[in-house]
Amino acid sequence: MKFLVINGVNLNLTGMREQGVYGTATLEQINANIKAFCEKNGDSVEFYQSNVEGELVNKLHEAYLQKSCDGILLNAGAFTHYSYALRDAIAAINIPVAEVHMSNVHARESFRHSSVISEVCKGVVCGFGEKSYLAAIVALKN
Ligand code: DQA
Numbered sequence: 108m109k110f111l112v113i114n115g116v117n118l119n120l121t122g123m124r125e126q127g128v129y130g131t132a133t134l135e136q137i138n139a140n141i142k143a144f145c146e147k148n149g150d151s152v153e154f155y156q157s158n159v160e161g162e163l164v165n166k167l168h169e170a171y172l173q174k175s176c177d178g179i180l181l182n183a184g185a186f187t188h189y190s191y192a193l194r195d196a197i198a199a200i201n202i203p204v205a206e207v208h209m210s211n212v213h214a215r216e217s218f219r220h221s222s223v224i225s226e227v228c229k230g231v232v233c234g235f236g237e238k239s240y241l242a243a244i245v246a247l248k249n
């Protein structure tokens with residue numbers, strides 16, 4: 108399978124920001140681990156990160172229009188909790204999207220308990236640190 112891993116707002120600072128919550132591995136290191144995991148399973152993976160909501164929407168459209176992947180992992184960061192634009196973009200495309208969070212959002216502040224994208228995603232993985240991405244890959248594969 109071909110996977111696209113999209114990380115949204117503030118995820119570029121992973122490994123530096125709030126290390127007690129998100130750990131010390133950088134996004135680059137996390138992506139390298141995801142790539143190794145995919146290659147071991149005969150899958151390929153592309154990575155994209157942006158802090159700009161519209162650019163994330165554009166990337167979802169591009170994946171759909173160019174049929175560039177079979178499954179998408181989306182950690183939208185805080186956009187998860189309020190971006191109807193991302194929700195509509197996910198609903199508009201026919202590629203399964205897994206919502207991913209490193210932290211257990213349900214064990215944190217109440218504003219993180221709701222997601223406006225879960226309903227249009229295939230499934231949700233949260234709380235397993237960087238392993239949340241690997242769990243989502245296994246789930247999408249099966
Ligand atoms: C996050 C959880 C979000 O609530 C938060 O805004 C993030 C990261 C996670 O990976 O745990 O930026 O998506």
